[in-house]
Amino acid sequence: MRHYLLTISWVLTAFIAQSQQGTYQFAVLKYNGGGDYYANPTSVPNLVKFCNEQLKMNIAPEVPYVEVGSPDLFLYPFIHMTGHGNVVFSSSELDNLRTYLRSGGFLHIDDNYGMDQFIRVEIKKLFPDKELVELPFDHEIFHQKYDFNGLPKIHEHDGKRPQALAIIENGKILLLYTYETDLGDGWEDPEVHNDPPMKRLEALQMGANIVIYAFMKR
Numbered sequence: 587m588r589h590y591l592l593t594i595s596w597v598l599t600a601f602i603a604q605s606q607q608g609t610y611q612f613a614v615l616k617y618n619g620g621g622d623y624y625a626n627p628t629s630v631p632n633l634v635k636f637c638n639e640q641l642k643m644n645i646a647p648e649v650p651y652v653e654v655g656s657p658d659l660f661l662y663p664f665i666h667m668t669g670h671g672n673v674v675f676s677s678s679e680l681d682n683l684r685t686y687l688r689s690g691g692f693l694h695i696d697d698n699y700g701m702d703q704f705i706r707v708e709i710k711k712l713f714p715d716k717e718l719v720e721l722p723f724d725h726e727i728f729h730q731k732y733d734f735n736g737l738p739k740i741h742e743h744d745g746k747r748p749q750a751l752a753i754i755e756n757g758k759i760l761l762l763y764t765y766e767t768d769l770g771d772g773w774e775d776p777e778v779h780n781d782p783p784m785k786r787l788e789a790l791q792m793g794a795n796i797v798i799y800a801f802m803k804r
Contacts, residue, residue: 611646615667615693616653619674623651623667625698629773630666636773636790637797641731654679659686664800665693668770670700675708684712687753687760692800695763696770699743709753709763718751718763725750727759730795730802738788740781741768758803762796769793 612630616623630649637643652658652665655678659665675683687693695705709718721727727750728734737748748767752759771779772789781789 609644609646610663611648611650611661612664612666613650613652613659613662615665616651617667617669617673617675617679618654619672619704621669621671621673621701621704622698623669625669626770626774628775628778629668629770632773632775633790633793633797637794641794641798643797655682657682659683660689660691663691664797665691666770667693667695668698668701670698671704673701673704673708675711680708680712688755692759692803693761694796694800695761696768697763697765698768698770699741702765705763709761712761713753713755716753716755719754721750721752727762727795727799728792730798732791732795734788734792734795737764737767737769738772738785738792739767740772740785740789741779743768759799 612634614623614630631647634645634647634649638645638647652662654675659682683693695701695709697705706718723736728736737750739748743766746766749765751763751765753761769789769792772781772786773793776783776786
């Protein structure tokens with residue numbers, strides 16, 4: 587319990603310090619299991635640039651990788667996770683990530699096609715007493731700066747509809763899992779996937795909504 591309270595104090599101190607300096611920094615989650623956590627390297631930097639330009643935020647342009655079990659996790663108010671393959675969290679990594687999320691951090695997981703069967707198992711280990719809940723179209727996350735009728739569909743794979751799934755505690759989203767949408771692909775440099783400009787804009791706007799919600803609910 588003492589360790590938990592000290593961790594919360596550490597998180598709040600880091601977030602307050604960042605706020606006072608006027609700069610936040612996002613990170614990408616580095617995990618074990620063989621999945622390519624490093625997929626879409628231009629995604630989050632482009633989302634940061636979009637938020638800074640369009641929302642007048644002051645997010646640092648550098649986006650580091652941070653390991654699940656690292657104490658550095660608590661330095662970042664917003665962490666993005668993606669990949670195509672296997673994901674494995676150790677017991678200590680689960681404890682660290684769970685404490686981070688319950689201390690005010692926010693994790694956005696974007697399935698890059700192929701992660702789904704693995705990440706759902708790890709999310710269940712992370713919060714065994716909770717279920718992933720699908721967010722309805724009228725949820726506030728879809729209606730921040732930009733209005734959406736649910737998640738935009740950026741890339742097509744299996745003909746499935748996009749879903750925004752969440753772990754919610756005390757009315758607050760701790761973890762957002764976007765499935766069958768490929769938001770991260772839409773954030774990448776235009777030449778990577780050659781997406782139509784409107785699709786890429788939709789992906790960035792939805793990403794910005796997620797960022798606004800994450801900061802508003804922290």
